[in-house]
Amino acid sequence: MEALWEKTSDRLRGSLGGACFQTWIAPxxxxxxxxxxxxxxxPNRFFRQWIEERYLDAVRESLSLEAGEKLELALTLxxxxxxxxxxxRPSPQQELYDDYSPNRARGPQPPRLERGITLNSxxxxxxxxxxxxxxxxxxxxKAVANQPGxxxxxxxxxxxxxxxxxxxxxxxxxxxxxxxxxxxxxxxLSAEIFMNELIxxxxxxxxxxxxxxxxxxDALILDDVQFLAGRERTQEEFFxxxxxxxxxxxxxxxxxxxxxxxxxxxxxxxxxxxESGLIADIAPPDLETRVAILHKKAAHENITLTPDVALYVAxxxxxxxxxxxxxLTRLVALASLRGCTITLDFARQxxxxxxxxxxxxxxxxxxxxxxxxxxxxxxxxxxxxxxTQPIALGRQVAMYLCRKLTECSFPxxxxxxxxxxxxxxxxxxxxxxxxxxxxxxxxxxxKIERQLKPRGA
Numbered sequence: 001m002e003a004l005w006e007k008t009s010d011r012l013r014g015s016l017g018g019a020c021f022q023t024w025i026a027p028x029x030x031x032x033x034x035x036x037x038x039x040x041x042x043p044n045r046f047f048r049q050w051i052e053e054r055y056l057d058a059v060r061e062s063l064s065l066e067a068g069e070k071l072e073l074a075l076t077l078x079x080x081x082x083x084x085x086x087x088x089r090p091s092p093q094q095e096l097y098d099d100y101s102p103n104r105a106r107g108p109q110p111p112r113l114e115r116g117i118t119l120n121s122x123x124x125x126x127x128x129x130x131x132x133x134x135x136x137x138x139x140x141x142k143a144v145a146n147q148p149g150x151x152x153x154x155x156x157x158x159x160x161x162x163x164x165x166x167x168x169x170x171x172x173x174x175x176x177x178x179x180x181x182x183x184x185x186x187x188x189l190s191a192e193i194f195m196n197e198l199i200x201x202x203x204x205x206x207x208x209x210x211x212x213x214x215x216x217x218d219a220l221i222l223d224d225v226q227f228l229a230g231r232e233r234t235q236e237e238f239f240x241x242x243x244x245x246x247x248x249x250x251x252x253x254x255x256x257x258x259x260x261x262x263x264x265x266x267x268x269x270x271x272x273x274x275e276s277g278l279i280a281d282i283a284p285p286d287l288e289t290r291v292a293i294l295h296k297k298a299a300h301e302n303i304t305l306t307p308d309v310a311l312y313v314a315x316x317x318x319x320x321x322x323x324x325x326x327x328l329t330r331l332v333a334l335a336s337l338r339g340c341t342i343t344l345d346f347a348r349q350x351x352x353x354x355x356x357x358x359x360x361x362x363x364x365x366x367x368x369x370x371x372x373x374x375x376x377x378x379x380x381x382x383x384x385x386x387x388t389q390p391i392a393l394g395r396q397v398a399m400y401l402c403r404k405l406t407e408c409s410f411p412x413x414x415x416x417x418x419x420x421x422x423x424x425x426x427x428x429x430x431x432x433x434x435x436x437x438x439x440x441x442x443x444x445x446x447k448i449e450r451q452l453k454p455r456g457a
Contacts, residue, residue, distance in 0.1 A: 004066055005030035005040075011062045016055075023330050024055060029078060036071050038063055041078040047333075048075050119177075119188055123170030129296055131289025133409045134164055136421060137280040141168040141253075145175035148184070148219055148251035152278035154242075158256045159282030162322030165255040168282075169221050172253055176219050184218040191227040195234045202233075210237075215244040219251040225274075226256045230265040242273055252277075261429060279425070283409040290314035290324055297325055303332060308344045316351065318407070327351055362452040364402050364416050370451045371398040374444070383417055399424045400431035401448060 013021040027047055031039040040059070042048035051059070052075065060073040125145070130138050137159075143151045155172075157165050173188045189197075201210035214220065220241070228235050245252055256263065259281075260274040285293065291314045298305035305328075313331075317324045334350045335342050362370075372379045377394040384391070395417065402413045403424065410421040410428075417424070435442045 002030050004033070004038075004063070007066045008059070008062045011066060012059065015058065015062070023333060024050060025059070028059075031076060036069065037074060038071050039074045039076060041076050043078050045077065048077060050329075051075060119170045119173045120166075123167040124174050125171045127296070127300070128164065128167055128171060129285075129289060129293045131285050131292070132412050133283035133285050133289065133407060134159075134168075136409065136411050137164075137168060137282045140278055140280040141172050142175075144251060144253065145172045148176060149249040153246065153249070154252035154254055154274065154277040156254045156256070156260065156274050156277060156279045157282065158259055158279065160257060160284065160320060162320030163282040163284060164321055165257075165282060166223055169223055169253055169255050173219075173221055176251075185216070186219045186221065187214065187217050188221040188223070190223045191225045191234075194222060194238065195227070195231055198234055198237055211241075214241045217245070217250065219253070220245055221253040223255050224257070225254045226258055226263050228266065228270070229263050232267075235267050235270055239267070239270055239273075242270070246273070259429070262432070281410055281425075283412075284318060284320060284407040285324075286407060287314055287318075290318065290321075293321060293324055294328055297328060301332070303328075303342075305342065306344070309342055309347045312344060312347055313351070362405055364406060364408065364413070366452060367401045367405065367448075368398050370448050371401065374448050374451070385418075396427035396431055397445065397448070399427040401445070401452075403428050405449070405452065 009021075009025065012025050016025065024047070027043045028051070029041045031041050033039070042051060056073065056075075060071065063073060064071045125138075125142065128134075128138060137157050140152055140155055141157070144153075144155045157168055159165055169188065173186055176184050176186050198210060201207050222238075228238060242252060254274060259279060260266065260271045263271070291310050294305060294310045294313055297303075298310075309331075313324070313327050317327050331342050331347055331350050335346065340346060368379060368382055371377070371394055372382060375390070375394045375397065377391055381391045382395050382398055386392075399413055399417060402408055402416075403410065408416075410424045414421045414424045431445070435445055
């Protein structure tokens with residue numbers, strides 16, 4: 001049966017990535033398979049808790065796929081203790097793990113939503129670090145949480161993977177469920193779960209129950225709405241659900257990795273409704289925000305993180321918050337295994353496989369210069385109030401490239417050009433469409449981008 005675990009490990013390595021696999025899955029050991037129950041052993045309680053919270057479903061699903069049937073999964077410790085057993089006093093090394101464990105001290109249980117779906121207790125407004133890339137989305141989320149159904153309905157939050165969309169969505173849910181005279185009925189789920197519940201209701205002929213559940217609530221928070229794309233029956237039902245909630249002024253919050261018009265195979269009637277409220281973007285965090293995120297997470301977990309280590313990690317990982325937190329978690333795990341403190345040299349060694357040399361990204365000023373040069377426009381005109389066709393087009397191109405090639409948010413770009421964020425959004429959407437529809441114009445944009453690439457890139 002160990003061959004099953006070897007095949008499962010190969011599958012997990014491919015789906016999770018090499019670094020993640022080596023840190024969290026490789027330390028697991030196959031113990032036994034009795035009937036349809038597979039038992040794996042984790043090296044200590046920290047690993048076991050982390051696997052249970054983050055990777056249990058992925059491991060179980062991969063095991064089932066390799067076995068060709070649905071399997072159950074149990075986690076024990078390598079000393080043979082079951083996950084449900086009371087543990088004897090831990091060894092010094094295990095105590096070190098507990099000091100770093102995310103579950104070291106459990107706060108109040110998360111509030112319950114409809115049908116037992118729970119919010120992530122860590123994703124609250126208090127735990128959200130506000131920076132230039134997310135301040136607009138954060139302000140919009142707070143406004144919606146304080147006045148549901150009255151401001152920004154629907155609220156559509158979009159941005160890349162791991163930037164905080166789900167965090168804000170959960171934070172809204174927490175706020176709606178707390179501190180109110182009347183307990184609000186809130187549903188939070190992903191678009192994929194919405195689709196699965198719809199399919200299940202259709203199969204069991206329980207559509208009346210499905211409609212009753214989703215149309216008699218005070219707030220619907222739907223994560224990763226881009227997964228509705230191409231699902232015609234699901235889109236149709238969500239369209240009617242949306243209309244019913246919106247007509248009653250019940251709050252709708254949606255998150256996606258794309259703006260509505262960029263979601264492929266999305267019905268026009270849904271796209272129009274998504275765009276009828278407020279669209280707020282989340283850009284990758286700047287350096288100062290990344291450092292603040294690391295310090296906040298370290299303080300929350302009672303971890304000592306020196307400024308030089310925090311700065312090194314923040315400078316090395318700039319793509320998203322999830323990778324940033326993952327890097328800190330890796331440092332903590334390795335420091336626990338080796339029983340050492342987290343120093344700058346230790347961080348460089350521990351993260352060498354995760355951190356690669358990054359190409360220097362262009363800044364707004366360099367984009368302005370390249371755009372002005374190629375389109376034969378005075379640099380000063382791009383920030384001026386002039387609205388002649390060549391200057392307006394050049395300004396829109398520069399705004400588009402700033403959003404595409406830098407980590408600046410729409411509000412930050414607008415501030416640089418003396419415009420509001422809605423002007424930048426309009427420019428980005430306009431140029432995106434023209435790039436898609438006009439091959440000659442696309443070549444012009446690509447030429448500017450080539451000029452902005454570092455030599456040798």
